[in-house]
Amino acid sequence: MYTLTDVTKTYAGKHPVTALDRVTITIPDGQMVAIEGPTGGGKSTMLQMLGALDVPTSGTVTLDDVELSDAGERRLQEVRAERVGIVFQNFNLIATLSALENVQTALVPLGVGAEERLERSRAALDQVAMGDRADHLPSELSGGQQQRVAIARALVKRPRVLLADEPTGNLDGPMRDEILALLHSSWHAMGLTVIMVTHDSRVAASAQRRLRIAHGRLSEIGDGRRAGADEPDGARGDPGGARRSPAPAQDHPDDALEDATPGASHQPTAPGTYEERPLG
Numbered sequence: 043m044y045t046l047t048d049v050t051k052t053y054a055g056k057h058p059v060t061a062l063d064r065v066t067i068t069i070p071d072g073q074m075v076a077i078e079g080p081t082g083g084g085k086s087t088m089l090q091m092l093g094a095l096d097v098p099t100s101g102t103v104t105l106d107d108v109e110l111s112d113a114g115e116r117r118l119q120e121v122r123a124e125r126v127g128i129v130f131q132n133f134n135l136i137a138t139l140s141a142l143e144n145v146q147t148a149l150v151p152l153g154v155g156a157e158e159r160l161e162r163s164r165a166a167l168d169q170v171a172m173g174d175r176a177d178h179l180p181s182e183l184s185g186g187q188q189q190r191v192a193i194a195r196a197l198v199k200r201p202r203v204l205l206a207d208e209p210t211g212n213l214d215g216p217m218r219d220e221i222l223a224l225l226h227s228s229w230h231a232m233g234l235t236v237i238m239v240t241h242d243s244r245v246a247a248s249a250q251r252r253l254r255i256a257h258g259r260l261s262e263i264g265d266g267r268r269a270g271a272d273e274p275d276g277a278r279g280d281p282g283g284a285r286r287s288p289a290p291a292q293d294h295p296d297d298a299l300e301d302a303t304p305g306a307s308h309q310p311t312a313p314g315t316y317e318e319r320p321l322g
């Protein structure tokens with residue numbers, strides 16, 4: 043569970059910028075959250091706080107038992123390596139490594155031995171339907187395929203949290219739908235907390251909970267509740283009372299992924315009624 047209390051992030055400089063302004067929020071385990079908002083609003087900065095990539099200027103960020111805002115760089119590295127998988131808009135694969143080698147890199151900081159690394163990385167590529175492209179370089183893969191490999195790399199460590207910064211931002215319609223379906227099926231299968239920064243209305247509409255950040259201020263967007271959808275496997279409690287039913291915005295389901303994740307529900311979403319409620 044994430045607990046952010048009065049989190050402010052100010053970038054120093056000649057013209058200091060307050061990217062996050064007294065943000066207070068709890069994100070329970072197993073929740074799927076979308077963060078929306080205008081450009082420069084503070085979304086990526088928020089993701090950096092959640093991903094232990096940066097620390098606030100003031101306030102506290104806690105992930106489970108670790109206060110990230112107070113941790114040293116070594117502890118932050120451990121948290122990133124063990125608990126947090128991150129997926130980026132531009133995939134961030136290493137160009138000179140094959141898909142399989144890229145996935146393996148996530149297990150090196152965890153001290154996983156070579157044989158297990160290989161086994162788990164192959165399984166992760168199979169999970170994202172990329173097993174037959176294990177030896178391909180990123181340049182030999184489509185954008186959607188590269189993002190699948192990046193998701194495998196994020197998930198191979200079996201994280202508690204998957205953070206995604208515009209995961210569909212560089213993809214066209216069908217690939218975007220496939221990646222969204224994959225994020226949802228992984229969420230279902232692994233009981234992850236998933237937090238996605240997005241400008242894509244379909245991605246946002248598929249989340250259980252929608253947040254908006256503008257001028258560094260966080261607000262909650264109405265109730266994303268959808269009827270008839272199921273809970274992810276391994277989903278945990280809802281101390282914030284914020285758990286809502288998932289409803290992946292997916293009407294072109296990927297058969298391979300459907301097969302791999304029988305609990306997944308791919309139903310088209312209907313637009314909800316949203317109202318904003320300021321937080322913090």
Ligand SMILES: Nc1ncnc2c1ncn2[C@@H]1O[C@H](COP(=O)(O)OP(=O)(O)OP(=O)(O)O)[C@@H](O)[C@H]1O
Pocket residue numbers: 053054059060061079080081082083084085086087088
């Ligand atoms: N390293 C930095 N140094 C100085 N200012 C920064 C830095 N990173 C972000 N900012 C500023 O902080 C504010 C929030 O930026 P952030 O990248 O979090 O916004 P965003 O909502 O993710 O925007 P976008 O949708 O364009 O990616 C912006 O005004 C930005 O210029």
